[in-house]
Amino acid sequence: MMEPTAYLLLSGILFGIGVAGVVARKNALIILMSVEIMLNAVNVAFIAVGSHLGDPTGSIFAFMVMTVAAAEAAVGLAILIAIYRLKETIDITELSVLKW
């Protein structure tokens, strides 16, 4: 048992950093990293709440999220490499074949 407030605050701050990174950065690699920060913020929240409630589901959920994050990163990086081979850049503002 522990008070989750501080951890939830940490989680909120981490999530904010992640969102800011996704919105503001132009480098696709940094954007994928920011998404990972968002997911880790979620993990902190789940573990803190689960531990506070004495319920293992929160920690288990965090493991699931980590697994999915790994899969997502693998796919994201594979696509990133494919983009780099074609265009020699990973700046997402340079991705402009498709636009209205």
Add this chain to the structure above:
Amino acid sequence: MPLGNFASLIHFLPELAVTATILLLVVVHVAGKNRQSAAPALLSLAGVGAALLLAALQPASAGRSLFEGMVALDGFAIFFKALTALATIVVIFMSMDSGELAGRSQAEYYIFLLSVLLGMFLLTASTDIVMLYLSLELVSIPSYLLAGYLKGRESSTEAAMKYVVYGATASGVMIYGFSLLYGLTGTTQIGEIGRALATGDAPLPVLLAAVMVTVGFGFKIAAVPFHMWSPDVYEGAPTPITAFLSVGPKAAGFAVLVRFFYTVFASPDVAAGVWKISSRVDWTLLFGVLSAVTMSVGNLVAVNQTNVKRLLAYSSIAHAGYMLMGFVLLTPAGLQAILFYLVVYLFMNLGAFYVVILVANGTRSENISDYSGLGSRAPFAAVSLAIFLFALTGIPPFSGFIGKVYLFAEVINRGVYWLAVVAALNSVVSLYYYARIVKVMFLEDPKDSTELPVPLFPRSVLCFLAIPTLLLGVYWEPVARVAANSVKLLAF
């Protein structure tokens, strides 16, 4: 009582059939020498066909909870299993015919396609947010790979990159919403979350969670303002995948949206036969506005498009807007209208994309201007496309009209007149851009008047899609009844 893990397996046969097919495909991929053989396609057809049959044979009478409450087996889930399996079968036919995919590794493609199907089966049935998140990602992650399957083609790879960035962000926001719900209620079962929220008294975190979850689901159904990825992905992805994404995951997204919101933020009012909002947040107004904005943006932007895939992308955004109208009403008839619309939408939208594939195989072009004179170059394909486009517009006697009648009737019945007016105006706008393609096909002279041959196999698939599109416009009763029964089993 939820069934245990082993007792559940007997009720899990469609999913097991798809899983077995995926594993077999992996073996075929590793063992097979010829990467271009048709074996994986035929194997997937058999597997998905078996899954469709098994899903249709599942007894819908009693709602069951499987795997300790992880997934539900009810009429609603069975309906969506059958719908997504049917869409996948048509997409496999399309993929076998597509010139874009020729010469690329076949087995991997079908492994990803069937993984998405398995994800959709689970997503439409999940009753626990852990399962819901995992199955949503099982739909998303292989979709990213499928969108970028034409490796080496710039547009396809770019589509995949945009898809993965938007998709990962949307699901990250959604799961943060889940963590809020878990923190507020201390459970991951959506039924229990709903009951806990109904008695709780914390409007702000609930509102925040509702909005964040909406981001994730809105991304899947491509509702404005979470639609930014869809035109780019639809244009860049291989056309069979575009068709698949516009029907399969969209239908699954609607299923999970309905199941989640109607369980967590609303509860059935058995006496009145409707649902009522149980949390303190009036989210139906939010979705009403979302619906109006989605259909308006989709239709207005579609007017200016020159690429037919992109045009159909915006049209599919608009159709998500129409279907959202049924979602905000909180009535069984509204849901029945969504389910019915999804059935007719499956046939007409897949049909339109199928003609796009056939034309692209012949002309190597997806520009509307290259459709000029299609009426004389390939009359069969042109007439079919005209049928599908008029059905999408919602003109009688095509099936799209009946779909819209169900939606509009229930909206007016419940007194949400402003939404009905917006939707009617939108239908008029949509007539303009759908009819423009028909005009180009039949009234303009061809730039190149050589005949475009349409072989027997695509012809029969086109018939398979066109006949229901016509038939459901005059005799829709059985499908409407199935839709109504599927809704009833959701809660009442």
